[in-house]
Amino acid sequence: MRPSGQDALLEAARQEFSEQGFGSASIRAIAQRAGMSLSAMYHYYSGKQELLHAILDESLDTYFASCARALAQVGEEPADRLSAVVAATTRFRAEHLARSNILLSEERSLAPERLASYSSRHAEATNLFRHAIDAGVAAGIFLTPYPDESRRAVIAMCNAVAQWFRPDGPLSLDELVDRHVAIALTIVEYRPQRSWSAGRG
Amino acid sequence: MRPSGQDALLEAARQEFSEQGFGSASIRAIAQRAGMSLSAMYHYYSGKQELLHAILDESLDTYFASCARALAQVGEEPADRLSAVVAATTRFRAEHLARSNILLSEERSLAPERLASYSSRHAEATNLFRHAIDAGVAAGIFLTPYPDESRRAVIAMCNAVAQWFRPDGPLSLDELVDRHVAIALTIVEYRPQRSWSAGRG
DNA sequence: TCCGTAATTTAACGATCGTTCGAGTTGCCG
DNA sequence: CGGCAACTCGAACGATCGTTAAATTACGGA
Numbered sequence: 001m002r003p004s005g006q007d008a009l010l011e012a013a014r015q016e017f018s019e020q021g022f023g024s025a026s027i028r029a030i031a032q033r034a035g036m037s038l039s040a041m042y043h044y045y046s047g048k049q050e051l052l053h054a055i056l057d058e059s060l061d062t063y064f065a066s067c068a069r070a071l072a073q074v075g076e077e078p079a080d081r082l083s084a085v086v087a088a089t090t091r092f093r094a095e096h097l098a099r100s101n102i103l104l105s106e107e108r109s110l111a112p113e114r115l116a117s118y119s120s121r122h123a124e125a126t127n128l129f130r131h132a133i134d135a136g137v138a139a140g141i142f143l144t145p146y147p148d149e150s151r152r153a154v155i156a157m158c159n160a161v162a163q164w165f166r167p168d169g170p171l172s173l174d175e176l177v178d179r180h181v182a183i184a185l186t187i188v189e190y191r192p193q194r195s196w197s198a199g200r201g
Numbered sequence: 202m203r204p205s206g207q208d209a210l211l212e213a214a215r216q217e218f219s220e221q222g223f224g225s226a227s228i229r230a231i232a233q234r235a236g237m238s239l240s241a242m243y244h245y246y247s248g249k250q251e252l253l254h255a256i257l258d259e260s261l262d263t264y265f266a267s268c269a270r271a272l273a274q275v276g277e278e279p280a281d282r283l284s285a286v287v288a289a290t291t292r293f294r295a296e297h298l299a300r301s302n303i304l305l306s307e308e309r310s311l312a313p314e315r316l317a318s319y320s321s322r323h324a325e326a327t328n329l330f331r332h333a334i335d336a337g338v339a340a341g342i343f344l345t346p347y348p349d350e351s352r353r354a355v356i357a358m359c360n361a362v363a364q365w366f367r368p369d370g371p372l373s374l375d376e377l378v379d380r381h382v383a384i385a386l387t388i389v390e391y392r393p394q395r396s397w398s399a400g401r402g
Numbered sequence: 403t404c405c406g407t408a409a410t411t412t413a414a415c416g417a418t419c420g421t422t423c424g425a426g427t428t429g430c431c432g
Numbered sequence: 433c434g435g436c437a438a439c440t441c442g443a444a445c446g447a448t449c450g451t452t453a454a455a456t457t458a459c460g461g462a
Contacts, residue, residue, distance in 0.1 A: 021309070024224025027450065039452085040410050048450065104329075105306055108222070144387075149380045153388075156361035157354040164353065179350045187354075187388060206439085228420065240422090241440050249420065 006044055008034040010058065013051050018098035022052055022109035049111050052102075056110070059099040060121050063092050067128055078136030079190050085128045086158060086184040087177045093161035094173050100162035129155055133188055143189035154184045207245055209235040211259065214252050219299035223253055223310035253307060253320040254315050261322050263294050266327055277335030280391050286329045287359060287385040288378045294362035295374050301363035330356055334389055344390035355385045 014031035016025040026047050031041045043050045070088040074080035093100045110118055129151050134141030144150045157180060165176070213234035217226040228249050232242045232297040271289040282353045294301045294389050311319055337343030345351045358381060366377070 011208035019309070021222050023222045023226075024310070026448080028448085036409095037411060039412080042451075043409060046451095048310050056460095108220070109225070144384075146380045146384065149377070149384060152361060152365065153354065153358040156357040159361075160353060176350070178308045179347045183345075183347065183350060183354050183388060186390060187384060189387060227418080229418090238441055239420095240442080242437060243421075247421095 009036070009041060009044055009051075010055060014055055014098040015105060017052065017055065018101040020119050022048075022102075022106045026052070049114075052106065052109060053111075053114050055099070055102055056106070056118060056124070059096070059103050060118075060125075062096065063089075063103075063125065064121075066092050066170045067125075071128075078132050078139060078141065079108065079185060079192070081153075082129070082132040082136065082184060082188065083181045083199060085132060086154060086181050089155075089158040090161055090177050090180045091173065093158060094167075094176065097162050097165070100159070104159055124149075127153065136188060136190070141191055141193055143191055144187065147188075150187050157183065157187075202301065206235070206237060206241070210242060210245055210252075211236070211350050212258060215299040215303065218253065218256065218307060219302040223249075223303075223307045228252070232251075250312050250315075251282075253283055253303075253310060254312075256300070256303055257307070257311070257319060260297070261319075263297065263300070264290075264304075264326065265322075267293050268326075272329075279333050279340060279342065280386060280393070283330070283333040283337065283355075283385060283389065284382045286333060287355060287382050290356075290359040291362055291378050291381045292374065294359060295366045295368075298363050298366070301360070305360055305363060327356065337389060337391070342392055342394055344392055345388065348389075351388050354388050358384065 009030070012030045013025075014028045019025075027041060028038055030051070031038045034041070041051075043055065067085060067088045069083040071081060074084045107115070107118060107122070133142060133144075133147050133151050133154075137144065137147050142150075147164065161176070161180075165173075167173075208316075210231070213231045216285045217231045217234065220226075228242065230240055231252070235242070246255065268286060268289045271285040272282060275285045308316070308319060308323070334343060334345075334348050334352050334355075338345065338348050343351075362377070362381075366374075368374075
């Protein structure tokens with residue numbers, strides 16, 4: 001069976017917002033792309049803004065779930081946690097190009113009331129990187145003198161995937177993820193220690 | 202004396218396009234911001250598209266001039282050339298936030314006819330990084346196993362500056378440039394050699 | 403069967419958009 | 433002074449925008 005009205009609508013809106021930008025996208029084009037009339041759309045969402053809000057919310061849910069799944073499979077070692085977050089973020093950017101493009105460029109189109117909650121969740125995502133990197137620096141296994149700039153560099157590397165990656169490109173996603181993890185560990189200047197668990201206290 | 206009509210118009214358009222996005226920006230708001238009537242604007246530019254084209258063109262001119270100036274002050278050593286390009290790009294992003302935001306997000310708003318020439322110049326900018334990095338890898342002083350992904354990571358780090366940097370922030374621009382250069386050399390895994398000039402041939 | 407709710411339709415509203423037109427003003431050059 | 437070009441203006445055009453209203457169909461439970 002084909003996707004229900006809601007799903008088809010969100011998918012159509014994702015494509016339009018991602019391709020044209022929120023301001024240039026037309027809700028008539030979205031409805032047509034979803035195979036329904038303009039008014040049918042208003043039965044599900046009360047307007048263009050709520051459509052954007054729904055997309056951003058659902059996209060963040062998907063992203064956080066992906067990060068949580070990756071983090072659940074590793075221990076407390078900062079290198080493993082950073083690797084997990086880098087891998088999850090790179091994979092999300094590549095597998096959800098439209099979602100990522102909207103997340104990364106349409107924050108300005110959010111109504112002021114909704115911007116606060118979005119910014120809060122955005123900061124929460126940044127903290128996933130921050131905690132892993134700061135923990136590694138504190139433990140002496142990440143030698144970078146610039147934890148903040150390193151974090152921004154790692155995040156920027158992952159985010160940029162949404163701008164250039166194409167599924168049919170020469171590089172497989174699995175290979176890209178491995179390379180991004182390696183580069184991220186290079187950026188923070190990861191130097192493994194013999195025993196992590198014994199190093200505490 | 203205050204800026205002439207053209208300059209005031211371009212500055213106003215930069216602000217509006219950067220804040221609202223090309224699609225959402227109104228040429229009426231731009232004209233008002235520039236202190237002239239709507240029709241006066243059409244005396245200088247034949248439409249919204251040409252306004253965007255003029256901004257992108259002038260921004261790229263400024264960027265390339267900045268890169269050329271930086272490269273003219275260094276020799277042929279790949280590390281120096283990469284450092285120069287990273288410094289010039291980081292500085293440009295920070296000093297021209299509006300220009301950078303438009304350059305990095307409004308390519309999709311360009312008319313198809315003009316997109317070709319823009320993409321060509323954009324690729325030329327990428328090549329500044331590519332040549333420096335590939336030369337270093339070929340010379341054996343950049344040890345990164347992933348020159349392409351390293352290049353994308355370095356460029357992404359520089360580009361991201363336009364999204365978070367604020368002139369009144371805690372970090373001075375000079376200090377940020379130094380850190381970005383250091384991180385870029387870390388990403389490509391720069392290992393200095395005793396004598397570069399003797400290593401040729 | 404009847405009722406109520408969901409789902410979907412066509413039509414239209416007011417607003418704003420990019421663009422154009424025609425006339426008016428300014429200022430320089432001969 | 434006359435005239436031409438650069439410049440500026442208010443008003444309007446047609447199109448499209450987001451949104452709303454009224455009316456009709458589909459359908460599940462009492």
